[in-house]
Amino acid sequence: MSEVVFSGVGKVYSRGETAAVEDFSLAVRDGEFLVLVGPSGCGKSTTLRMVAGLETPTSGSIRIGERDVTNLPPKDRDIAMVFQNYALYPHMTVRENMAFALKLRRFPKAEIERRVSAAAESLGLTPYLGRLPKALSGGQRQRVALGRAIVREPAVFLFDEPLSNLDAKMRVEMRAEIIRLHNRLGATMIYVTHDQTEAMTMGERIVVMNRGRIQQVAPPLEIYERPANPFVAGFIGTPPMNLFPPGTLSPHRTIGVRPEHMTLSELKAGDQGAIEATVDFIEPLGPETLVHVAVGPSRFHAVVREQGFSRHRPGDRLSLGYDASRSVDFGL
Numbered sequence: 151m152s153e154v155v156f157s158g159v160g161k162v163y164s165r166g167e168t169a170a171v172e173d174f175s176l177a178v179r180d181g182e183f184l185v186l187v188g189p190s191g192c193g194k195s196t197t198l199r200m201v202a203g204l205e206t207p208t209s210g211s212i213r214i215g216e217r218d219v220t221n222l223p224p225k226d227r228d229i230a231m232v233f234q235n236y237a238l239y240p241h242m243t244v245r246e247n248m249a250f251a252l253k254l255r256r257f258p259k260a261e262i263e264r265r266v267s268a269a270a271e272s273l274g275l276t277p278y279l280g281r282l283p284k285a286l287s288g289g290q291r292q293r294v295a296l297g298r299a300i301v302r303e304p305a306v307f308l309f310d311e312p313l314s315n316l317d318a319k320m321r322v323e324m325r326a327e328i329i330r331l332h333n334r335l336g337a338t339m340i341y342v343t344h345d346q347t348e349a350m351t352m353g354e355r356i357v358v359m360n361r362g363r364i365q366q367v368a369p370p371l372e373i374y375e376r377p378a379n380p381f382v383a384g385f386i387g388t389p390p391m392n393l394f395p396p397g398t399l400s401p402h403r404t405i406g407v408r409p410e411h412m413t414l415s416e417l418k419a420g421d422q423g424a425i426e427a428t429v430d431f432i433e434p435l436g437p438e439t440l441v442h443v444a445v446g447p448s449r450f451h452a453v454v455r456e457q458g459f460s461r462h463r464p465g466d467r468l469s470l471g472y473d474a475s476r477s478v479d480f481g482l
Contacts, residue, residue: 152215152305152338154178154201159210161196161362170196172362174210183332183339185353187346189385193362194342195310201340202231202308214305230299231308234315236291238283238298244270245279248297265301272334273297273327289320296331309341313348325352346386350374358382380404380480389440392452396482398445399425399472406478409455413471414441414462427452427470429462445470 159174171193178184186194199205201212203224211220219227238247245266252262270276273293283291292312299307309328313321329352332339343349349356350370358365358373358381366378377383383391383406391406399405417424427443430451439460445452452470462468 153180153213154306154338154340155213156197157211157213159197159200159207159212161193161200161205162208169208169362171200171207174364176357176364176367178338178340181336181338183329183341183352183354184357185341185343185349185355186357186359187343187349187353187385188359188365190344191361192359194344194357194359197359198231198308198310198340198342201227201306202229203227228305229308230302230304230306231310232292232295232299232312234311236283236295236315238291238294240283243280243282244275244286244294244297247283247294248301251298251302262301265303266297269297269300272300272331287320288316289324292316292324293327296327300331300335305338307337307339309339311343312341313343313345321348328352347388350386356386358385360385374408375476377406377478380406383478383480389453389455391478393480394445394450394452398448398450399477400479402482404480404482406480407472408476409440409453411473411476412452412454414443414454414456414468415471417467417469421469425470427468429464429466429468431464432460432462434459443468443470 156174156176159171160169161171162169174197186197188194196205200207203222207220211218214227248266248269249262252265270279273296275293275297278286278290313324316324325348341352353370355367355369356373357367360381366373366382373382373386377386380393383393387408389409391408394405396402396404417426425445427445430442430444433440439456441454441456441460441462443452443454
């Protein structure tokens with residue numbers, strides 16, 4: 151069993167300071183790929199470091215499987231961590247980097263070779279086992295960091311924004327690599343990122359955090375379609391959900407609508423029920439177009455997603471429609 155259970159976990163660095171993490175309670179299921187996502191300073195990396203043993207909780211407890219690991223040193227937790235900066239030894243070859251932790255634990259040479267060879271084969275690193283890190287690309291270095299974690303065969307894998315230093319194309323490739331790795335190993339993985347696209351495409355469940363607290367825990371589609379509060383609605387999605395204040399779509403309610411659930415049509419004279427919108431600017435993206443509009447007398451900014459190329463132009467006065475069944479009522 152590789153379940154990870156947080157019970158009321160908190161972290162305060164100095165007396166009187168705002169908590170970096172507060173009352174974090176969550177059960178990560180055995181074999182689950184869980185993503186912690188949120189803006190910088192929300193407490194996600196601190197939470198991960200407490201699982202790893204690199205930070206000690208101020209309150210609460212953490213359990214991995216049947217063991218309370220709250221106060222155990224990192225080496226006794228049966229975890230492997232993949233960092234943002236790879237953390238490879240520059241003077242060691244790929245093979246030596248991947249084998250180093252096993253050598254420290256005095257594994258037999260034959261077992262070390264078996265594990266390193268298997269991990270290198272699965273990650274496409276076999277041709278590079280004799281190279282130093284400086285002779286590798288960024289993506290290859292990150293694969294070595296993954297391989298170093300895989301050979302340890304830990305109970306839990308921890309990822310701390312491992313793709314942040316890669317270019318856009320390589321990030322997509324490495325996302326797929328990590329997903330395939332999870333599918334193959336079936337291991338428990340906790341992944342930290344500030345990138346909501348990574349969270350949506352990788353996580354079986356997503357934990358959205360802000361100011362040290364959990365805002366919502368749910369599968370990606372539920373997070374996207376039914377955000378628990380305006381913060382989640384505004385953080386998840388590109389572009390984010392439109393949050394219309396009271397008096398815009400509803401007299402006394404704040405209403406959230408995704409850009410793809412809104413439409414623009416000709417503004418007909420005398421239509422008293424029309425919501426008037428003026429086109430501000432347009433972002434043509436090929437398969438779709440984002441139309442930015444100013445809504446009503448207050449000129450509230452909203453984004454409408456249209457398929458293909460838009461026929462609208464800046465300055466056009468149009469009627470804004472939306473699918474009420476796909477909207478979210480956030481109250482006052």
